[in-house]
Amino acid sequence: MARPLLAEIDLGALRHNYSLARELAGDSRAVAVIKADAYGHGAVACAAALESLPAERRPPAFAVACLEEAEALREGGIESSIVLLEGIFEPHELARVEALGLWMAVHSEWQVSALLAYRPAKPIPVWLKVDSGMHRLGFPPDQAAAVWERLAAAPTCATGLLLMSHFATADAVDSKYFQRQLDCMQALARRLDAPLCLANSPATLAWPEAHGAWVRPGVMLYGSDPLERANEASHRLEPVMTLRSEIIAVRDLAAGEPVGYAGRWQASRPSRIGVVACGYGDGYDRHAADGTPVLVAGQRTAIAGKVSMDMLTVDLTDIPEADIGTEVVLWGRSRHGAVLSVDEVARHCDTISYTLLTGILPRVPRRYTPPA
Structure with a gap:
């Protein structure tokens, strides 16, 4: 597969x-x-x-x-x-x-x-x-x-x-x-x-x-909206790239347990952590902070722990239906209809959308949806 x-x-x-x-x-x-x-x-x-x-x-x-x-x-x-x-x-x-x-x-x-x-x-x-x-x-x-x-x-x-x-x-x-x-x-x-x-x-x-x-x-x-303050016109922009993956593993952690390199994120309560097939080896920004938003099954949650080369981890505690194979959208449009702006993700990475979009590496397949 x-x-x-x-x-x-x-x-x-x-x-x-x-x-x-x-x-x-x-x-x-x-x-x-x-x-x-x-x-x-x-x-x-x-x-x-x-x-x-x-x-x-x-x-x-x-x-x-x-x-x-x-x-x-x-x-x-x-x-x-x-x-x-x-x-x-x-x-x-x-x-x-x-x-x-x-x-x-x-x-x-x-x-x-x-x-x-x-x-x-x-x-x-x-x-x-x-x-x-x-x-x-x-x-x-x-x-x-x-x-x-x-x-x-x-x-x-x-x-x-x-x-x-x-x-x-x-x-x-x-x-x-x-x-x-x-x-x-x-x-x-x-x-x-x-x-x-x-x-x-x-x-x-x-x-x-x-x-x-x-x-x-x-x-x-x-x-991507380049304006410091969005206006009526920029609200009409539609996302072209959706960076989409899935949950590939789930971990149940006790309160106080760390996740990822250096244990930057620690569970403040009993938590479910999802492992996502995406990392900085794909071009996702390693500087993404804890709390950087993602969509899981169309619901907003956040990165928990440092981004690794091939994987990142997200908090599934409040999405109990999420499991292996559940859709994860790093930015763009979920199949459930929700949209996560690449500009919002960029702000959590202390960068701009240009670097995220141009940074996706060749090993990530591009799939084109033909225009209607």
């Missing part, structure tokens, strides 16, 4: 979340961000589910981090436009960019120089990245106009030229820094009469004034 742990990917929920992003974006176009193997969900399968939507509803482009991710999509049969969010890492990659029909961001002078020296058969669409305050990639705002003019004048890349930047605090309730970045980019866009691509998932959900010509929904496509 196969180990019961698997990651179920609901492609219908993915489509729903993308449709929500399009609805919120209004007249803006919505590129679907599927970098990092679609945040751990399987980039080719997710892209195919979105690409097979009717023409008026499908993404006009997908976004990935690097050439290798774009190559995997093309090899998987994805024909839509693909933008490289970090551009190229070596000048020789431009030949593959051209051959695969990719778009690319440019954020550094060496990339601009390499692009202007290249002679493609047709222009390569370029997104010029500006550092409006994130201070990772991009040209300083006072240099961006000159770079824009060079690119706009070059037949190599005059097609599809736009300005992009990334918000550092779009998820936060305090909007002062967000507004500073937005004002900077909108002023630059007016000066250059340039289209903008600014809005990540939180800005797509909460800041319509930042939507511009394009939005870039990422983690929201997978059902």
Whole structure:
């Protein structure tokens, strides 16, 4: 019998979340961000589910981090436009960019120089990245106009030229820094009469004034709410990944007995403990604290003791019907209808949903539910 742990990917929920992003974006176009193997969900399968939507509803482009991710999509049969969010890492990659029909961001002078020296058969669409305050990639705002003019004048890349930047605090309730970045980019866009691509998932959900010509929904496509304070729109997100396992053993413990490495959790009363087939060797976060929620037979209970490589333990004391073979949902949707948000689990692990979703390792099988 196969180990019961698997990651179920609901492609219908993915489509729903993308449709929500399009609805919120209004007249803006919505590129679907599927970098990092679609945040751990399987980039080719997710892209195919979105690409097979009717023409008026499908993404006009997908976004990935690097050439290798774009190559995997093309090899998987994805024909839509693909933008490289970090551009190229070596000048020789431009030949593959051209051959695969990719778009690319440019954020550094060496990339601009390499692009202007290249002679493609047709222009390569370029997104010029500006550092409006994130201070990772991009040209300083006072240099961006000159770079824009060079690119706009070059037949190599005059097609599809736009300005992009990334918000550092779009998820936060305090909007002062967000507004500073937005004002900077909108002023630059007016000066250059340039289209903008600014809005990540939180800005797509909460800041319509930042939507511009394009939005870039990422983690929201997978059902995770990136906002510090949820709003009406983020409440409409549906979980795409359900990390599902089963109870594989049950232990009855007297009050005072410890569970797991270092005995971190001790029974405060006579307790039933369930052993679950899932551990940090599968990508579940080892830092999960006692009390991290799980669903057992659709009922909320909690982790009791440190996560091991292949197993974790949960408190079954108040779920007497739970036994070997009972369903356990680490996050996502139970067969009983209950939902456990990956965002809630992440908070108990002192991390964010991105790390949990992208951290599920290859030994965990993915099972795809086709869209309706």
